[in-house]
Amino acid sequence: MKKSAALLIVLALGLTGCSSPQVTPHQPTSVPYLAKKIDRPMYLRGDFSLWDAESIYQLQPQGDGRYHVRARFMNPGKVYEFKIADEKWSEGYNCGYRFQGKLKLGQPLPVDCNTVYNYLSFAPDKKGWYSITLDYRDSSNPTVLVQRD
Numbered sequence: 001m002k003k004s005a006a007l008l009i010v011l012a013l014g015l016t017g018c019s020s021p022q023v024t025p026h027q028p029t030s031v032p033y034l035a036k037k038i039d040r041p042m043y044l045r046g047d048f049s050l051w052d053a054e055s056i057y058q059l060q061p062q063g064d065g066r067y068h069v070r071a072r073f074m075n076p077g078k079v080y081e082f083k084i085a086d087e088k089w090s091e092g093y094n095c096g097y098r099f100q101g102k103l104k105l106g107q108p109l110p111v112d113c114n115t116v117y118n119y120l121s122f123a124p125d126k127k128g129w130y131s132i133t134l135d136y137r138d139s140s141n142p143t144v145l146v147q148r149d
Contacts, residue, residue, distance in 0.1 A: 038061075046082025069131075071130055075124075108145045110142070
């Protein structure tokens with residue numbers, strides 16, 4: 001009888017241990033990604049501006065991590081080369097292509113904002129105004145998009 005009572009006590013302790021709350025590793029909660037904000041003026045700089053940072057080509061923040069500028073390309077078929085950069089071509093603010101530099105109308109292209117060369121290129125099929133957008137909502141994977149106005 002003493003053995004069975006002892007066995008019941010051991011079983012009862014074992015069951016109590018199983019019913020106690022289990023500690024689970026901390027699971028991080030999902031936090032929406034916040035883009036790093038660009039803290040200085042950025043410019044579309046290319047052969048059409050003699051690579052200068054001109055106020056007419058300053059990108060305007062759209063308030064959601066995207067920056068926009070318009071450019072007039074007057075020679076259909078001509079390959080325009082450009083980058084998006086601050087006044088001093090600073091590290092982290094000198095955006096050129098990441099993998100390849102040929103932009104196609106309406107197709108975002110990944111860019112690297114730590115480049116030295118890596119010029120983007122775009123050959124319009126028609127003369128006119130084009131919108132160039134730097135999408136910096138995900139600062140680790142920015143893109144550039146060209147659209148016809």
